Amino acid sequence: GAVVSQHPSWVICKSGTSVKIECRSLDFQATTMFWYRQFPKQSLMLMATSNEGSKATYEQGVEKDKFLINHASLTLSTLTVTSAHPEDSSFYICSVSPGTETYNEQFFGPGTRLTVL
Amino acid sequence: QKEVEQNSGPLSVPEGAIASLNCTYSDRGSQSFFWYRQYSGKSPELIMFIYSNGDKEDGRFTAQLNKASQYVSLLIRDSQPSDSATYLCAVNAGGTSYGKLTFGQGTILTVHP
Numbered sequence: 319g320a321v322v323s324q325h326p327s328w329v330i331c332k333s334g335t336s337v338k339i340e341c342r343s344l345d346f347q348a349t350t351m352f353w354y355r356q357f358p359k360q361s362l363m364l365m366a367t368s369n370e371g372s373k374a375t376y377e378q379g380v381e382k383d384k385f386l387i388n389h390a391s392l393t394l395s396t397l398t399v400t401s402a403h404p405e406d407s408s409f410y411i412c413s414v415s416p417g418t419e420t421y422n423e424q425f426f427g428p429g430t431r432l433t434v435l
Numbered sequence: 436q437k438e439v440e441q442n443s444g445p446l447s448v449p450e451g452a453i454a455s456l457n458c459t460y461s462d463r464g465s466q467s468f469f470w471y472r473q474y475s476g477k478s479p480e481l482i483m484f485i486y487s488n489g490d491k492e493d494g495r496f497t498a499q500l501n502k503a504s505q506y507v508s509l510l511i512r513d514s515q516p517s518d519s520a521t522y523l524c525a526v527n528a529g530g531t532s533y534g535k536l537t538f539g540q541g542t543i544l545t546v547h548p
Contacts, residue, residue: 350534361523361538362479411478415534423469424536429478 320425321345322414328431331402339397339430341368341412347392348414352424353385356409368395368412402434439526441539450548454511458524458539461505468500468507469525469536472518479523483509514546 321344331337341351351368366387367375374387386398399406411429415422442457456470467486471479485491485498485507492498497510507526511518521543525536 352534352536361540362525362536363538364535367534409478413536423481423484424534425481426471426478431476 320414320416322412322425322427324410324412324427324430326430327428328433330433330435332435333403334401336398336400337402337432339399339410339412339432341395341397341414341427343393343414346414346416348395348416349392350415351389351395352413352415353387353395353397354411354413354426356411356429362411365397368397370395399432402432404434407432407434439524439537439539441522441524441542443542445543445545447545447547448514450514450516450546452514452546454514454518454544454546456509456511456522456524456542456544458507458509459505460507460526460537462526462528462537463502463505465505465526465528467527468498469527470496470498470509471523471525473521473523473541475521482522511544514544516546516548519545 323342325340349370353365354362355365356362365380368387368389370389376382389395409429412427413424415424438461440459448454469484470482473479483498485500490499495512499508521541523541524539
């Protein structure tokens, strides 16, 4: 399967600060990456689709001004949580797919656990 | 609202038994279906995907898809304690929703020695 890395693996920050999370596709170029969020004891929820060279597409209910996504290269997408608050504490996971067909499997990064104090 | 529902857990089976995990989905146009395993504190790991009606086998795992019934299942044969995890069913609606996975709530499986 695809190798996907995320950095950092965990981060603790104070309320009001911004946090940047990186997602890298290590073994193929990804024009599209996906960002998910998972709250404790809940399932994954898609936040946004990151498109290389263009604006991200956000799911309903996700604030695009709060969760800034930049997909500047075919191997890197970043998610910046701006002015983070305790309710943003969650497990953030990115995923990539090696193809553009709907049956292509998605591979997830190891995730970044964000704790906002 | 596109929904994916998994059988309520937790599910407990003895070592060596068959574990059966079920999932139904509401969007009849869904095209591909995935089973992920997630250990506590870790990200999901792909086990299998299926997009044609019928069975698909990979080692101890068998995925079954019935699009008419909007039902997909995962069977784990010869269950091992290391199979203890949360199993997530995910559905891809396809079309313009390419890549967007909708996840079920997960079923916690415990395999006891």
